[in-house]
Amino acid sequence: MSFNGELFLLMVHLNTNNALFSLRMKKNENEIKKIKKPWATKKVMKQVYEMNLWGTHNAEFYSGDGSHLPEIVRPYLATVSSFLRSFKKPITVCDLGCGDFNVGKELVKHTCQYFAVDIVPELIAHLQLTCKDEKLKFLCLDISTDDLPTGECVILRQVLQHLSNIEVHHILNKLKDFKFIILTEHLPNGSFTPNKNILSGQGIRIKKQSGIKIIAPPFNFQVKEEKQLLSYTLSENKGIIVTTLYTVF
């Protein structure tokens, strides 16, 4: 066989191998996609608490250091309490994704009524037994699929960051009737592309150098005013926890 003939056969062999390799890769990707089918959010959040994936500190339910570290929680409580106290007539608050309620329990006294909502039934049952106040009502709901209680102000503290864009979209559609939204999100340091999609409960957008910004695409949530209330910069470039007050109408 001539040199050109051998070269031709070699090229055919390499191309066939490349095609087989691409086919195999495609098959693997499809298999991974099948494996990565998202769990229902309720199942994920139940497991987070059962397996203490956000820490434990010997508590039955622990919503993570962001709900407990005094340097994060104290300034938040001071700012949000002062906002709630600024109303002559106390307002009704819906705390969506209330978690272990270490934060929310300090806000109840500044409201007319406080709905504390979470998706994990065992957590809500525990809070109903251990945290009582006549103004306080615990509800076990999936805030992306169930109807929400009504009120003037929504608190969403480090909840949307865990959810997929489609769930965030469903939740935002229900927030148009609330005059105020106090939103806390864990964002990357520096500039970032907002709202990259994630699977619910499988880490937050920081891993994609992204974070939630509700007034940016694809959500484009309409507000009258946006005001950053406070921020806390985490060490080691781990991001920044930002609380924003949105006045919706």
Ligand SMILES: C[S@@+](CC[C@H](N)C(=O)[O-])C[C@H]1O[C@@H](n2cnc3c(N)ncnc32)[C@H](O)[C@@H]1O
């Ligand atoms: C990181 S914790 C934050 C808890 C609390 N907001 C705080 O800052 O201390 C997030 C909470 O949101 C709840 N959650 C997540 N998705 C939810 C959904 N679709 N409906 C209701 N609660 C949800 C979780 O179960 C969890 O308790």
